[in-house]
Each structure stands twice: as C-alpha cells, then as structure tokens.
Amino acid sequence: MIIRRLNAGDLAAYRALHRFGMVEAPMGFVDVAETDAARSDDVVEAMLARGEAWGAFDGDRLIGKLTIDALPYPSLAHTFWLHAVYVHPDGRGTGASGQLLRAAIADAQSKGASRIALWVNGANVHARGLYERMGFKQTGHVPGGIKVADALVDDVLMTMELT
Template sequence: MHIKHLEQGDVEIFRSIRLEALNREPQAFASTAADWERLSTEEWRERLTTNAVFVALDEDRPLGIMGLMRERASRLAHRATIIMVYVRDEARGSGAAHHLLTHLTDHAHASGVRLLELVVRADNPTAIRFYAREGFHEIGRVPGGMLDGDVEVDEILMARHIDGRTPSALQGAPR
C-alpha cells in the first residue's frame, strides 16, 4: 500500500473511490452519491484541486480516501477540516487510515496549518476511537446535526493541534 496526493489528472481515481464511499457508507457523509454523480468532470477536477485529497492505493486500486479543506479567511487560515474519510472494509485494520492521516497531517503542517478539525457522527464509536488514538479531542457536539432520513443524529466536533502542543481549550475537553 502507498499513499498518493491526487492531482488534476487523477480525476477517475478520485471519482471511483468517492462514489464508492458514498454508495457503501451513505450514512457517514453529509453529501449523497446523487449530489456527486451529477457533477461534470470539470466540477470533479475543481473539487480535487480546491482541497488536498489523498488516497491509499494497493498497486492502482484505491483502498481509502481522506481530504483536507483549508479555511480561506486570513485569520482562520491556520485551520483545516478533515473531510471525505473512507476506507474499504477489506483494508480496515491495515493501517490505511493512519497512513492517510499521517500524509494529510504532514501536508497540512507544511502548508502552515496548525489546527486540524473534523466532524464525526456520535453513533460511530469506531471512528471516534480512531481519532482519539490519533490525538484528537472532542471540542463540542451538534445535537441533531445530521439527518439520516428523518432521524436526527448528533455530530461530535473534534480537533488536534499539529504543531505538538495541546491548547488549553482541548486539554480538559471530554473524550
């Protein structure tokens, strides 16, 4: 397995793993497969180049994906949100998510990002445990933040400084 930072020419790799994620784990994402299936190739390319997108590959076969969406406002540009996280069932437990996060974090740090943030469904204990092991702390909760059909599901907000320090606001945050 190796990790690749996708570029403009990698639209088909991006499209295949993103649509797979949205179809196999629809409850995990704010977007739906239908939202993405109607995009033109140019719109796929724009989304790929607007955000940093990494894939775990077994030879040329994508096993997982993780993206980084950076804040644009100058006073928030030190922050970025982890998005589009997905690892195929057969690659779970292989370290793929850890390797994706490591590459994404290295890229973020080199780009001047200091604080990584993410949102995870409260009913996804596996993901919550993974992020906690990776140094993320719960910093808040959005009650009913996501709709799963007609059911409101709480979202947990998590964050981690990547410059080696833990800000005081995160030190006492519940896990």
C-alpha cells in the same frame, strides 16, 4: 501500500470510491447520491488539482481517500479541515486510514496549520475511535445535526492542536 497526494488524473478512481462509500457506509458521509451526481467532474477535478486529496493505494487500486483544506479567509487559515475520509472494506485493518491521516496532518503542518478540525457522525464509533487514537479531541457537538435515512444523529466536532 502507497500513500500519495491525489491529482486530476485520479478523478475516475476518486469518484468511484466516493460513490461506493456513500452506499457502503452512509453513516460516514454527509454527501448523498443526489448532491454527488449534481457535482460536476470539473469541480472534483479542480479540488484534486489543488492537491487537497490524499489516497491510499493497493498496487494501482485506490482503496482509501481523504480531503484536507483550509477555508479561503486569512483569519481562518491556521485551521485545516479534514473531510471525505473513507477506506474501502478491502483496505480496512491495513493501517490505511492512519497512514492517510498522518500524511495529511504532516502536509497541513508544513503549510502552517496550527489546528486540524473535522466533523464526524456521533454514531460512527469506529471513525471517532480512529480520530481519538490519532490525537483528536471532541471540542463540540450539534445534537441532531446530521440527518441520515430520516434519523437525526449528533454531529461531533473534533480538533487536533499541532505543535
């Protein structure tokens, strides 16, 4: 397995995996088909060109992805935000998610981050377990903060302090 930063040349593979994931695992996404369809390739390509996304590859096939970035305010620059984490079913159980997270965390730390934060669907026990194993701790939640298929579920804030 190869873990690397994604770039603008990965646009088609990134979008295809993201779109597949929204259908295959809707509890793992706040994004939905309508908002994704309205998001232009230029917007996604710019995010990839900024180096904010990481990918896990099985040969030439993108099987996992995540995005990590900091908000564009100096007072918040110490916290990097993790989002759009997804591993295709074919890549589950291979360690892809852990490798992606380790690469993104190391990169954020090298850029001066002192904290990584994320929001996760409270009903997504697999994702929450992964983040806990990686060292994230629940630091907040919003009851009924996410609406998935007309059901309200808690939105859980998890953070990792970097040393």
